[in-house]
Amino acid sequence: MNQEPILDEMALGRWEQLGGPRLIQEMIGLFLENMPEKIEGARTALSAGHLEALSRAAHGMVSSGGNVGARRLQALARELEVAALEDRPNSIPGLFENLETTFEQTRALLEEKKRKTGTLKKIAVVEDNPDNRLLLRAILETRYEMLEFETGQDALQGLETEMPDLVLLDISLPDLEGTELLKKLRAHEKLRSLPVIAWTAHAMTGDREKYLSMGFDGYVSKPIVDEAELVTAMERLLDRRAGNPSAHFS
Numbered sequence: 001m002n003q004e005p006i007l008d009e010m011a012l013g014r015w016e017q018l019g020g021p022r023l024i025q026e027m028i029g030l031f032l033e034n035m036p037e038k039i040e041g042a043r044t045a046l047s048a049g050h051l052e053a054l055s056r057a058a059h060g061m062v063s064s065g066g067n068v069g070a071r072r073l074q075a076l077a078r079e080l081e082v083a084a085l086e087d088r089p090n091s092i093p094g095l096f097e098n099l100e101t102t103f104e105q106t107r108a109l110l111e112e113k114k115r116k117t118g119t120l121k122k123i124a125v126v127e128d129n130p131d132n133r134l135l136l137r138a139i140l141e142t143r144y145e146m147l148e149f150e151t152g153q154d155a156l157q158g159l160e161t162e163m164p165d166l167v168l169l170d171i172s173l174p175d176l177e178g179t180e181l182l183k184k185l186r187a188h189e190k191l192r193s194l195p196v197i198a199w200t201a202h203a204m205t206g207d208r209e210k211y212l213s214m215g216f217d218g219y220v221s222k223p224i225v226d227e228a229e230l231v232t233a234m235e236r237l238l239d240r241r242a243g244n245p246s247a248h249f250s
Contacts, residue, residue: 004072006102007109011069020142021117028114031068032107038064039103042080046096054092055084061099070106073099120145121238124164126155126181127199128174132222136168139227152176156184159191166237168220171200171211179214186215195237 016024038061045053058081065074076099083091123140124147127133133148140146147164149155152173159167167185171178178198185191198211201222208219218233 004075006070006072006105007113008069008071011066011071012113016117021120022142024117025114025120027068028110031064031070032110035061035064035103035107039100042096042099046092049089051084051087051089051092055081058084065106068110070110073102073106076102121166122147122162122164123234124149124155124159124167126152126167126173126178127170128172129170132170135224139224139230143231152178152181155181156188159185159194160188163190164194165241166234167194167196168199168234169196169216171198182215195241197233197237 012024015027038057042054042057042061045051045057058077061077062074062081065071065077076095080092080095080099083095121144123144125133125136125140126149127136128150137146137148147158147162149158152175155167155169169178169181173181178200182196185194185196195217196215197218197220198207198214198216199220199222200207200211207221211219217237220230220233224230
């Protein structure tokens with residue numbers, strides 16, 4: 001009996017560090033969507049006695065299983081591939097049956113992992129500079145679902161129809177100062193409780209205190225020198241909004 005663990009959580013953890021929750025969700029989704037087709041292809045090849053086609057199908061399962069940390073399925077697929085290549089038909093049916101059972105066990109664990117990863121938090125970026133939006137997208141889109149607005153009026157209209165979990169608000173906008181937009185948000189019955197971070201290139205001593213006193217929940221200056229600082233500031237606000245008592249504003 002194969003002694004490999006069904007699921008390697010460390011493998012999934014490395015992918016999450018690389019690409020965030022979105023990457024984990026997409027990888028698990030692709031695996032659960034494509035693996036049944038690969039197994040069906042292997043079953044068809046086995047029924048027809050086409051060992052070469054069976055080995056190709058098994059090889060594809062080796063790669064797919066490894067991508068999501070499905071260690072036991074990966075090991076069984078490798079054994080099946082070798083058995084087909086070495087023309088050992090007597091051992092193949094048992095291996096295939098074991099592989100099918102293991103896939104169902106793996107499917108249940110991955111579906112639970114995907115559920116626990118949760119729905120991505122939604123971040124609204126209000127920024128008229130396309131270069132800055134591109135940079136923020138590169139930093140944040142693997143972690144969050146993103147809404148982007150170029151003007152204050154667009155943001156005000158868009159936020160009424162699609163509620164985010166946090167707003168990153170540029171102070172200098174072409175139609176409406178960020179401070180004025182904040183006042184409109186705080187006066188809006190539906191939007192007044194949104195966490196809003198002031199996002200400004202005009203960083204001066206005392207700006208953090210000034211913007212916090214205006215009603216902003218956080219402050220981040222441009223350009224971004226340390227992306228971890230931005231993400232940490234956002235996560236603190238998101239945790240507090242979610243009711244985490246250990247979270248605090250900075």
